[in-house]
Amino acid sequence: MPTFDQLTSIQIPVKAEEKKEDSTEMQGLTVKMLQARTLVISQGVTSELTQRILSQLVLLEQDDPEAPITIFINSPGGEVFSGFAIFDMLRFLSCPVTTIVGGFAASMGSILSLAANAGRRFAFPNAKIMIHQPLLMGYQGRATECQIQAREILKTRDRIIDIYCEQTGKDYETIKQAIDRDNWMLAEEALEFGLLDKIVKSRMELNKLLKSLS
Known part of the structure; x- marks a missing residue:
């Protein structure tokens, strides 16, 4: 049976034109998400990811130092000090930061989910969080x-x-x-442990909670 790393490294051959179209489409999507002040961390934490995230965070704060930033996390973790760099930057920002775990936040991914301001650490109902040394x-x-x-x-x-x-x-x-050890928690268990502030099921519920914090 292939390992997780092998599965995530599989590449499907595509034509150069399709790659260019996909790249252009992704760039357009990234721009729209930045305009919405929303970032997604959906991969392992690497130095390359860190450089991109830090740059985007700096630009978002310069654009509006008081407007909130939302970060969706679905990450297996990764490089410890790259993760620390993102965590410290999120804590450094003047912008209110909200984190939402969807899928799972493992290892350094769980650390990143804790970087939100008080009351702004959320997860979807079927999310899982894993902590370990x-x-x-x-x-x-x-x-x-x-x-x-x-x-x-x-x-x-x-x-x-x-x-x-x-x-x-x-x-x-x-x-x-x-x-x-690898300590996996369901969203409810992570909430009870203190890793989350709330489990959210809908945008309406999230907006209501955030409004109560402003």
């Missing part, structure tokens, strides 16, 4: 270098725990235990 990759180099890498991993884990503690109100040991 940083993955340990194969160490390379001398013993002292491996020790340094191990210490850095622990520092990163503690930073992630700090974020979950701050956003859920739970203590260090509770979060440390919660992320010692």
Whole structure:
């Protein structure tokens, strides 16, 4: 059975003309979404994604520093420090930020979903959220270098725990235990755990909630 990575990397051959049309159509869609002050993170968190998202966020704030920004998240996570860069920028902005999880927000994706302002962390009914500690990759180099890498991993884990503690109100040991494995939660479980503010089923419901916050 193919892995998730293999499935997502499959490319269907298309003609050059079709690629150009798809690219033009996607650019037009991106422009319309930016005009609506809406971003979508629907892939792994990479340096390329981070560069694009950060640039768009800066432009949106310059355009109107008080208008809200909505971010839809359906992401398996990815590079930790790329994710931290997006998270920190979202917290830095003067614009009110709303996050909505659709599908799933795993690993660093779950961190990004927590970057919204108070009361603005939402998910759809069938969404799932997964939290865990940083993955340990194969160490390379001398013993002292491996020790340094191990210490850095622990520092990163503690930073992630700090974020979950701050956003859920739970203590260090509770979060440390919660992320010692891949911890998948249904939307209702994530809400109870403190990772969400509300589960929304419709645009009307979302707008009503946001209006109450303004």
